[in-house]
Amino acid sequence: MERIKAIIIKEWREVFKNKFVLFTVSFLPLMITALPLVILYVAGSSDGFAGISTADLPPQFEPLCGELGGSDCMLYSIVTQFLLLFMMVPVIVPMTIASYSIVGEKTTRTLEPLLATPVTTVEILVGKGLAGVIPAVLTTWIGYLIYAAGAYLMVSNPAVVSKLFDPLWMIAIFLVGPLLSLMGVSISVMISSRVNDPRVAEQISGIFVLPVVGLFIGQMTGMILVNETFILWLAAALFVLDIILFYFAVQVFQRETILSRWK
Amino acid sequence: MINNDPIIVTEKLTKSFGENVAVNQLTLSVQSGEVFGLLGPNGAGKTTTVRMLAALLIPSGGTARVAGFQVGENDQDIRRKIGLLPESPGLYDSLSAEQNLAFFGSMYGMENIAEQIQKYLELLGLWNRRYESVGTFSKGMRQKLAIARALLHEPDVLFLDEPTSGLDPQASRLVREFIEELRGEGRTIILTTHNLEEADRLCDRVAVISGHLLALDAPGELRRKIFGRKVVFHLREANQSLVKAMEKFPFVSDVQAVDNKILAAVENPEEQNPQLIRALVEGGAEVQFVGELRRRLEDVYLELMGAIEDNNHGKN
Numbered sequence: 160m161e162r163i164k165a166i167i168i169k170e171w172r173e174v175f176k177n178k179f180v181l182f183t184v185s186f187l188p189l190m191i192t193a194l195p196l197v198i199l200y201v202a203g204s205s206d207g208f209a210g211i212s213t214a215d216l217p218p219q220f221e222p223l224c225g226e227l228g229g230s231d232c233m234l235y236s237i238v239t240q241f242l243l244l245f246m247m248v249p250v251i252v253p254m255t256i257a258s259y260s261i262v263g264e265k266t267t268r269t270l271e272p273l274l275a276t277p278v279t280t281v282e283i284l285v286g287k288g289l290a291g292v293i294p295a296v297l298t299t300w301i302g303y304l305i306y307a308a309g310a311y312l313m314v315s316n317p318a319v320v321s322k323l324f325d326p327l328w329m330i331a332i333f334l335v336g337p338l339l340s341l342m343g344v345s346i347s348v349m350i351s352s353r354v355n356d357p358r359v360a361e362q363i364s365g366i367f368v369l370p371v372v373g374l375f376i377g378q379m380t381g382m383i384l385v386n387e388t389f390i391l392w393l394a395a396a397l398f399v400l401d402i403i404l405f406y407f408a409v410q411v412f413q414r415e416t417i418l419s420r421w422k
Numbered sequence: 423m424i425n426n427d428p429i430i431v432t433e434k435l436t437k438s439f440g441e442n443v444a445v446n447q448l449t450l451s452v453q454s455g456e457v458f459g460l461l462g463p464n465g466a467g468k469t470t471t472v473r474m475l476a477a478l479l480i481p482s483g484g485t486a487r488v489a490g491f492q493v494g495e496n497d498q499d500i501r502r503k504i505g506l507l508p509e510s511p512g513l514y515d516s517l518s519a520e521q522n523l524a525f526f527g528s529m530y531g532m533e534n535i536a537e538q539i540q541k542y543l544e545l546l547g548l549w550n551r552r553y554e555s556v557g558t559f560s561k562g563m564r565q566k567l568a569i570a571r572a573l574l575h576e577p578d579v580l581f582l583d584e585p586t587s588g589l590d591p592q593a594s595r596l597v598r599e600f601i602e603e604l605r606g607e608g609r610t611i612i613l614t615t616h617n618l619e620e621a622d623r624l625c626d627r628v629a630v631i632s633g634h635l636l637a638l639d640a641p642g643e644l645r646r647k648i649f650g651r652k653v654v655f656h657l658r659e660a661n662q663s664l665v666k667a668m669e670k671f672p673f674v675s676d677v678q679a680v681d682n683k684i685l686a687a688v689e690n691p692e693e694q695n696p697q698l699i700r701a702l703v704e705g706g707a708e709v710q711f712v713g714e715l716r717r718r719l720e721d722v723y724l725e726l727m728g729a730i731e732d733n734n735h736g737k738n
Contacts, residue, residue: 165528169514169521176516268510272571275476275506276529277498415479419439 162278166286167293170260174290183255184294188248192302195241196309202237235319238310242331242385243375245306248299249340250368253291257347258360260287265355265417274414284408288344295340303332327387335390338397343367345404349411429454429579429610430475434484437470444470446634447484452612452627454578457605459625460614461723466632468614469509472581475612476506489578502530505572505580509587511564515557519548519567522556523574530575542570546600562593569600579610586617598624622719636726645717648725652676652715653691655684655698658708667705668698685715 174180224232264270273283307323314320322328346367351360377383430452437445445467452458460468473479475488477497486493489503513522520539527535543549546566556564565585572580585601586594594617601624604611615621621628622641630636630644637644657664660679668677668686673694676687684702688694691714699709 161531162529165525169517169525172521173514173516267515268508268512269514270512271478271508271510272506272512272526272568273529274478275501275504275508276526277501277531278529279498418473418478 162282163286163289166278166283167290170256170287170290171294173263174256174259177259180255180259184252184298187251188298188302191241191244191248192305195238195244195306196313198237199234199310199313202234231316231319234314234316235322238314238319238323239327239385240375240378241306242328243371243378245299245303246331246335246339247368247371247375248302249292249295249336250343250371251365252295252298252343253288253340254343254347254364254367255361256291256294257287257344258351258364260290261348261351262354262356262360271418274418280409280412280414284348284405284412288341288348288405291344291347292337292340295343296337299336299340300332303328327385327390330387330390330394331385334394335397338394338401339371341401342397342404345401345408348408349404352408352411352413352417427454428452429456430458430486430488430612432475432484432486435471435474435481435486436483437467437474437479438482443633445474445631448631448635449484450629450635450638452579452610454610455608456626457601457611457613457624459621459628460612460631461616461618461621461628462631462636463727468631469583471631472506472583472612472614475579476504476581477501502575503578505575505577507565507568507572507580507582507585509583511568513556513564513567513571516555518553518555519543519559520552522567523571526571527574532575535574538574538576539570542573546570560593562589562596565589565593565597566600569597573604579612580604581612583614584616585613586615586620594620618718618720618723628719630723630726632727637722641719641722644719644722648722649717650676650687651689651691652717653686653688653695653698654711654713654715655686655702655707655709656711656713657682657684657702658710660684660707664702664705664707667701671698671701674698 175184224235264273307320310323311320343364347360347364350363354360354363374383374385378385383389428451430450432448432450435445435448436443444465448467448471460471462468470479474481474493475486477488477493477500480494488500491499491503493500514525517525520543523539523543524535527538532538539552540549543552546569548563548567548570551559551563556567559567569582569585572582582601586597589597598620601611601613605624611624613621613625625641627638627640628644629638637647639647660682662679664684665677665679668674668684671694673689674686676685678685686698688698695712699712702709
């Protein structure tokens with residue numbers, strides 16, 4: 160445990176001195192938090208939703224909105240659209256950190272002395288993984304709290320605001336978020352073990368954000384309804400996927416191959 | 423302070439990368455407290471050998487035991503017992519000297535990290551710069567810090583891979599002096615180097631390898647084995663009659679007169695030189711000095727490498 164803790168602290172000391180990483184880690188969550196707040200502000204300051212009734216809304220919104228009226232349901236549907244956007248933060252942030260932390264060890268030739276110590280592969284990967292997951296999850300949670308506070312100030316109907324604290328959001332933010340983070344880290348570790356440039360690792364890892372973007376688009380177009388059942392299934396699937404991915408990440412992290420093949 | 427317990431024993435140790443055999447059936451043993459040099463040209467398998475012994479690479483064949491543990495079976499135990507200075511120092515530039523050492527100390531599960539950091543940073547003259555980012559350090563300082571890192575957990579065996587490579591003469595000298603200090607403490611050191619003068623000065627024994635083992639012995643013994651022992655007699659005047667007088671002795675060979683010197687290969691100079699000096703004086707020579715013609719380890723190395731080249735040409 161001490162080794163994992165030391166790796167996490169070392170990673171943070173190193174990675175956060177990299178301006179590009181710092182920018183990615185702070186800018187994306189900031190943007191994802193600010194964007195829905197701006198939209199809520201604009202929607203709240205106009206009367207565009209005043210005449211909307213529940214009959215005007217797509218049928219899949221009905222179970223989501225419950226007792227809310229047409230305009231409030233519309234507002235809540237907008238609020239909920241950003242739920243999946245929030246889910247992108249825990250995927251992208253750790254991918255950036257993990258990509259830099261492992262490929263960085265290769266390029267600066269620090270991996271050899273590290274591997275010559277009694278530290279195990281699992282300890283290295285857990286340490287580096289958590290160094291990415293912890294800030295990613297924390298920024299997601301902080302972003303969510305800022306969003307909820309902003310919504311509280313800007314949305315007049317408390318019933319809409321209280322929906323931000325219903326089980327759907329709680330499971331999404333506090334369970335799916337960390338699971339997505341773990342997925343991002345495991346993917347980055349696998350890719351980083353095979354490439355020699357952090358930018359290449361990050362670009363390849365970026366492809367794996369596409370499923371989340373797909374979910375976002377699916378929800379926007381009404382093809383997918385993100386409700387409690389969906390999010391619970393997603394959490395279960397991610398849990399299994401994370402175990403499988405971490406197993407493969409450990410397998411792919413071949414000490415000998417990394418040492419003898421790096422350029 | 424060398425004792426007879428071998429701390430490293432390899433038996434037909436082999437490492438292949440695909441078709442390429444980097445280390446071929448290397449058999450050697452290193453005694454505890456010995457400074458052991460691994461010499462050879464680029465690509466000779468020195469670093470691969472060190473990496474196998476440091477439990478970083480898995481041997482393709484043969485066996486190796488380090489500090490009582492089998493490579494490939496007890497790798498975690500071996501890593502606890504060794505310290506490694508790789509070819510490149512491999513330090514975290516954005517961390518301070520102290521943070522670098524503290525991190526590696528944690529990897530060894532050390533409890534006295536702070537004391538050990540102070541001990542080695544003071545010893546290597548880096549204590550006053552402990553809070554500075556390693557990225558600001560000169561090459562020599564980085565190398566010293568990397569040596570401190572390798573020693574931090576007081577390993578039984580220290581592997582130094584090209585410790586003075588790329589350093590300026592002053593920094594090289596500092597590193598060499600520190601290795602000499604470590605030698606004085608009786609530490610077991612495996613040193614790979616291209617600097618043959620350094621190996622000659624520091625190593626108790628050297629192994630010359632080029633994929634496989636070419637020669638293994640103390641530098642002095644290697645010189646004797648390859649070139650024999652040559653004695654130089656400095657005379658007021660050398661002539662052919664004195665050369666002939668020397669050639670009469672059965673234990674003398676290859677006698678030459680060069681300027682005012684006579685050079686001769688002598689089997690046992692300690693025992694036989696007095697007879698030779700007597701013969702020279704009786705032959706009318708005025709002996710000014712007598713000394714041994716000291717061959718450099720570089721000559722031994724080049725001779726061995728030349729033999730390989732000749733062998734390869736012969737095959738072709």
